[in-house]
Amino acid sequence: MRRTSVRFAAAFIALALVTTACGKDRSSSTDSAPATVPTSQGSGDTTPATDVETAGPTFGDAAWPCSKGDGANTDDGSEAGVTKDAVTIGGGDDAGFSGSPGLSHEVTDAMKALVAKCNELGGINGRQITFNYYDAQFAAVQAAIQKACDDKVFFLVGEGWAFDDLQEEIRIGCGLPAVPAYTVSAAFAHAGDVFQGVPNPADETPAGVFEQVAKVFPEEVKQVGMLAGNFSATQETRDKVVNVAPQFGWGFSSTTLEYNAGGETDWTPFVKQIQDAGATMVSWSGTCLPSLQLFAQAAKANGLDVPIITDANHYTQNCADANTDGALDKMYLRFGFIPFEEADINPATKDYLDLVTGSGGDTALLGMQASSSFLLWATASQQCGASLTRTCVLDNMRAIHSWTGHGLHAETDPGANHPPKCAILMKLTGTKYERVAPTERGTFECNDAWIGKVTGTPGLIAAKLDANRISQKFTGK
Template identity: 35%
Template structure:
């Protein structure tokens, strides 16, 4: 099972993209642990005196908030749930960077005094791909909210989250009902009815013959094909007609990729787009294309921005890989303080540094800012009210501006290119900047949504009459 976006990876996507054709017999995989205190030496002493995260004033600090205002909230504590699918037996460590990031950020915040003086207690869950229902049911019993989590099978648990009126600031969502659910906010939204096509817009500017010489690589994976279909539709909407070279790869791998390389050569495609994720089969395809003497330019999803890809490219075969992103790449850390700060905080915890970790970090900061504003009146209703007001969010500079309150994606992007074993920003030219435009977001075909939306753009599948809705003050 695969999806097309880092937000849904990533950006939901990473958790799911790594699960292609896998199944698990694991049972009883959820665990809980405290997020307070320090671990493995904790964060540096500077956390206690932190006044900002990148460009964002720190939402953490001392205070005198009081009251047992809602489930999981007392005079001295706020209890939140977070986690990922790290215990999936077929891919151990899956998306662990999300839990690592939130755990580190909880400690970072608590060392400053918590939220208005209340210590944050974190219940860390492992949904292990197949156990999302179980962990959400557990969170329903004890947590104030879910924060920064990413569960690949979140749609299976969505009815339980909605049923117990558990709000969330998710790290990412995957299923369409989870992505468009009530009481759900994301620092980096990927709604089913809108799509950021910034990478396509940048490609138009970068490559003059892009419109007439581009094709989309297809797959037998239904999830990848859903992503490919959305991209192809977006291409058509801006005047890019895929060449239809007839490339459809078996998701389980091919005995030989040479016939596909020959098709590409005969077809004359100079630009290739894939919604698939990097794996041995994809690497074999690129290596075979190179052996066939074909030198296309690759336009790939943000899942290709990874050390897996950069380390594979020691021979330079992937030097034409271009990746569109809405996050600042780690290579820009010297110019983007928020990126360096994220890396320093997680590294101090001996956690895994990755794009999904930055996404979870942004979600935590969004949640913490709203919680600070609520003060002693820290209720789920107040949180929904405050989160719905946030219409420009960058996580302190971790990513392009998004609209969490309206569940709308970024209208900006940047492009990085692989050069040897390193990625570097190639567009815009100024490192740390994004290219933005009113035409960077397009509406998608309702046939691709996978759910029905009401007038508020909320999924109706599990919607009840008593969900928590934003109230104006």
């Protein structure tokens, strides 16, 4: 299999990747044969339904999708959340969760900064954006989504709720479409009215990390111990790893070990079980603070000195700052964005950091995901021009098959619900994140085979996907 390092450049160059998905069919897939394919070398972000103005202020490598318009909007108030001069969207996080205060608040920090800047530039074709915030507090997502429905917001945009499976029956019932920062459950990820800047479908997963880790730790990957929280958000992530990683040489010493989602008072029993299973590596599904740090500290105290592989939600300043004892020095994470440490060579990363920190917010990978999803929604909304409707925005997003969030991340296909096939492997050393592979700054490794096909997992089965990969779990079909 060939690999390549692909440089993220600021100049606009059209992408060479050809995609075939269109209309309502989200079932098309990319060629699975290994090949080297460029990611974004500029925006190349959209296959727009209509032309988008490219002059004016930019975010990253493309123009902001916000403008004053010409004052000729025709909205009559019949569309939820929309008038001629205003549009109301909803979003939120789990910041009120007592077990991890501030959980995912970075998605809201990003949304507030982006909305403010978009409004400064004129809004969505002259419509000023009102952003309604809903705190799901980790387990109160049903109350949050019901409030959003009652408020008749136009879209959910950039939200991040861990228990998003609990919202779906209510959300679908009130017809509220979403462009979330991230999805967890298969039913939400495959809903017909949900699009993401960085898709996370249940039947596919970005698999580059599995090969990258196998090259760094060829022996350790043969005996991996899985550790996940006892709730759907982490279980579905674990199931994807167990399903796909063996295609890249991984083996598992244990796959069923679960910790209490509300926290553990003693992590030593988990360390002992992993040691007894003979694991030479740990694959972790959860959050960094406090759970992973406490587990890693217990592992260090009990002589379990193995790599810990996890996801990009562990790329936060709080996580890095907490690693003063070095317990997390062997934490490796998969990454599909240009990291903050390389903002000096990637305009979109710098623009994100400047915008959010300039408004007093905190930054994290999840904040960049929210930014990409907001820009996707704004682009599709701006294309609707004088008449802004949910149907128009959804149709425009279905037509977008090449998207990098204006240069924030590797290329994805939101319209057909395909994740990136390019990856970066990062690790934490002390209180700093550093690049492991590829070693050249501002680059990704890419391969068509790195979109791993997932089959037969409990979450995927429960989602009841139809021939177009749309979940029918809550549709009554």
